[in-house]
Amino acid sequence: MSDTVSRVTIHQVAAAAGVSVATASKALNERGRMTPETRQRVQEVARNLSFRPNAMARALVHQRSFTLGLLTNDTYGRFTLPVAAGLSAAMADRGVSVFLCAIEDDPQRAWLNLEAMEDKRVDGLVIAGKRVDRGLPITLPALSMPVVHVNAECPEGGVGFVPDDEGGAYLATAHLARLGCRRIAHITGPESFAAVHLRVAGWRRALEEAGLPAPGGALFGEWSERFGYETGQRLFSAGAERPDAVFCGNDQIARGLIDALTLLNLRVPEDVAVVGFDNWELFAQAARPPLTTVDMELKGLGREAGLTLLDMIDGKPVERGVRRQPCRLVTRRSCGGP
Amino acid sequence: MSDTVSRVTIHQVAAAAGVSVATASKALNERGRMTPETRQRVQEVARNLSFRPNAMARALVHQRSFTLGLLTNDTYGRFTLPVAAGLSAAMADRGVSVFLCAIEDDPQRAWLNLEAMEDKRVDGLVIAGKRVDRGLPITLPALSMPVVHVNAECPEGGVGFVPDDEGGAYLATAHLARLGCRRIAHITGPESFAAVHLRVAGWRRALEEAGLPAPGGALFGEWSERFGYETGQRLFSAGAERPDAVFCGNDQIARGLIDALTLLNLRVPEDVAVVGFDNWELFAQAARPPLTTVDMELKGLGREAGLTLLDMIDGKPVERGVRRQPCRLVTRRSCGGP
DNA sequence: CTCGATTGAGAAAAGGTTTTCCCAAATCTG
DNA sequence: CAGATTTGGGAAAACCTTTTCTCAATCGAG
Incomplete structure (x- = not known):
């Protein structure tokens, strides 16, 4: 049980439960019609075999990878890491994972990563920088996916997030x-x-x-x-x-x-x-x-950017332009008062 | 050409080149036998259509996703971001992408991300921390993939990388x-x-x-x-x-x-x-x-960890234990000398 | 008791590749 | 020129799910 190399598939679940894979799939996804007994039996078998569906097979049929790309040129980390953490956390809660692409102001590296993201069929892209008035060293080609910009220059007609x-x-x-x-x-x-x-x-x-x-x-x-x-x-x-x-x-x-x-x-x-x-x-x-x-509130910035990106991916209408997210005053002792 | 929503598949390439998908695949991957003309024709057609193979379909047949997970609890970023940058860069050069999982010392979040990584069928896992004498807030379950630890406590029999x-x-x-x-x-x-x-x-x-x-x-x-x-x-x-x-x-x-x-x-x-x-x-x-x-040399640490992880994934024998990567003295003016 | 409707469940296609055969045609051997 | 071998290329299975049909069995109504 410890060194499981080949993973259990829905076929094995179906076989163990004595149903077809179609039924198994429907049982596990709360879809289709079947007796409650069948559904429960399949679910229990799946649990016992600790079955987890292969996200890639799934992505293939759904035409959606539940995956995002984060391109950043901020190796220094002051800005991007909080943004990335906020993004990653909010996305994880929604079953979406984030690819980290560190491009060090190197156009070639940027291009390489961009191609990798296209190949991996990410659903969307977050472009994060260290200055709101500078873009990344890429002229984004006509991308086949939605993009948001965080803490970086946002091109005409794009969607951007910056601190206010x-x-x-x-x-x-x-x-x-x-x-x-x-x-x-x-x-x-x-x-x-x-x-x-x-x-x-x-x-x-x-x-x-x-x-x-x-x-x-x-x-x-x-x-x-x-x-x-x-x-x-x-x-x-x-x-x-x-x-x-x-x-x-x-x-x-x-x-x-x-x-x-x-x-x-x-x-x-x-x-x-x-x-x-x-x-x-x-x-x-x-x-x-x-x-x-x-x-x-850089974490919040990452979170909002991610959520908006998800909306865009879902085809919801999203207003273009740059959003200035409010800042928060943290009072400590250097200015007196309460 | 700009708002391409559905991507071009190898079927379209094959059709356009007047060959079967099998031949197209072999032509593009420099495999199988065919006349040089056929091969070139397919490749050219693919280029013209700007065909890029779907990495997930590929992963499905190869039983290999060319994808890694990076789990870190270092939100502060001082250590992890350089490590992540080094890792990401070295992996990108090899066609491997890295999922960033920011778990904020929260076991539940750790578990959530771990499951996501299993579902996404990452080939391996990098566990990165902020202290060599502390583990992450997860007791790794019997994982179905190789793991390396960076700048974090490394369990008995594991593979770790720390600065010397x-x-x-x-x-x-x-x-x-x-x-x-x-x-x-x-x-x-x-x-x-x-x-x-x-x-x-x-x-x-x-x-x-x-x-x-x-x-x-x-x-x-x-x-x-x-x-x-x-x-x-x-x-x-x-x-x-x-x-x-x-x-x-x-x-x-x-x-x-x-x-x-x-x-x-x-x-x-x-x-x-x-x-x-x-x-x-x-x-x-x-x-x-x-x-x-x-x-x-945190970037180097990330790079070495990644390369070793790739070796493990490839089934090459890898020595267990913790490697202490050498540090480097950067001389500036605070101690005189040349 | 029969006809139409409902129900539970399975077969098969689709999603995009790769790879393993397999086959016909061309080439070589003696 | 008959037989053996090489060559170029294709058909189909496999990877793992989901979803759309389809179908037989059961049910209720008249």
Whole structure:
């Protein structure tokens, strides 16, 4: 029983139950008509033989493989793994499995994987990237299956899922304003990122709504602790009109900023409140004090993308265009409040 | 041509080429005997129709799906994503695709995915974890397919792949000794990790070989920047016999340590040389100076695991037990030298 | 008691390939 | 030129399910 090499087929079940394979199939799938006794007998026999239908034979007749492809160029993993986990989990619950295709920004590898997915007859494709304003290194050929894009550039007429960067930034800034902060600065990444501009927009919107100034505009730089640290030193050693809060473009910048503030003997959150972006636990939890930050709900993004893809596969009408999934503010101690 | 819904089959190719499906199949697979003209004609027709054989139909007759399952509980992604990328890439080159199953330490989810993999008739299974001394939350039932374990506890008689922690630590320490360091400390993670003990062992072996002392033994704590920072302050503010080098159990600790040293006006690497472990680019590159560190070659681990699994599937004899794949020292500026 | 309707269950086709024979025609051997 | 061998190519089974018919037996009604 342990080293079963050849698997039990529905023929064996049928034989053991003394019925035809047709009847066996119908019994197991709750289809067709037969006496309850027959149905039960077949089901019990199947259970005893621990029969599991061959998904490929099944796929062949259903013209549907219950299989998806996930193409990603994010080897770094910060974005894709949560997305993949969310996708995989939601799909597993529906009997759908996900092929992982890691294409390292290599068009040839992308092509190879794309062909493999076609050959394996996946029902649909998820294209996941690391930047909403960049596509993957593939010009998708006329594919014979539906496609959704996650956290990547979405071509005209396609279906895309991205975090609502603007909304997330608004959430963070409005939270600071509500806590009584009056001069809320924004330190963020390079201007070349679309996400940077969206977050700036959210920051501005919240400031306007609260009737607050945007002191000196946003400070652009890079996504590193170092940039947060250096900018913090510059911003807070110049006496005068110092911010009483900073909304940072990501958690690393926030981490660096907090280091700088600590060095300058400024207390977080009493003297300066800080909010980050990403909820990258590694940074957010390790910061002292632990970081209030914006979670992009990447797992949810993966889940929604998968569910929508299933709808498309089922032929349900699906609205084209990019959906911005709401972010969630995770409050920890770096900005005071409850 | 763009919205092709139903795909072209070998029957259509055969018809178009004026041969039987048997001949068509043989022509395309370089099998059987026929005139070169016939073969070429079939191949050309197939190309023109952009025929691609249905992998599932194929799998059905070959009793082989050219498909693998990757079960992981590492949602965090630090370890599994590189492993998965290496695995996926190596397999793609061989026409094998990989199902990703993210089971979040949830036995029920594990079971669900395991059944899905059985149903989909994967040829083999890769079980990947985040700690070499922990298994996944599944007691593998008598599986009908070969299994390899990566970066996870490997059951008696199984086949496993882990980084050679001891060797990596030796590499790092020996490098410091070769550069002339005489008092090489070791700051690392919790004693509950097997990897911690292995790295301590490598550190000790290198010290012994170089005839150096192990000042005060290894310093155990946690895998955080904070621990590196605090231990650095403690270790280096006490005057007297200060180390002239530190081998850190991971890059985060090293990063924290460097922060502490900088604050104490100790120069890296002139006053204290530092080596990390993980080569997590995010930390290693961002550190100032950039960190010399040990790379566990996780992609290679994934690749080797996959290739060995393929051997097992092919019925080739494969030695049981755990293989320790060598690490690689990545030299940057934090320990001087060339 | 007969005719039509219902019921339970099986035969066979379909889904797309590969592979094992098998056969007729062409080629070679003596 | 008769017989043996090679050659090119096809028919059909196999892989495992599902689904659509079909059919005999049973049932109810008149």
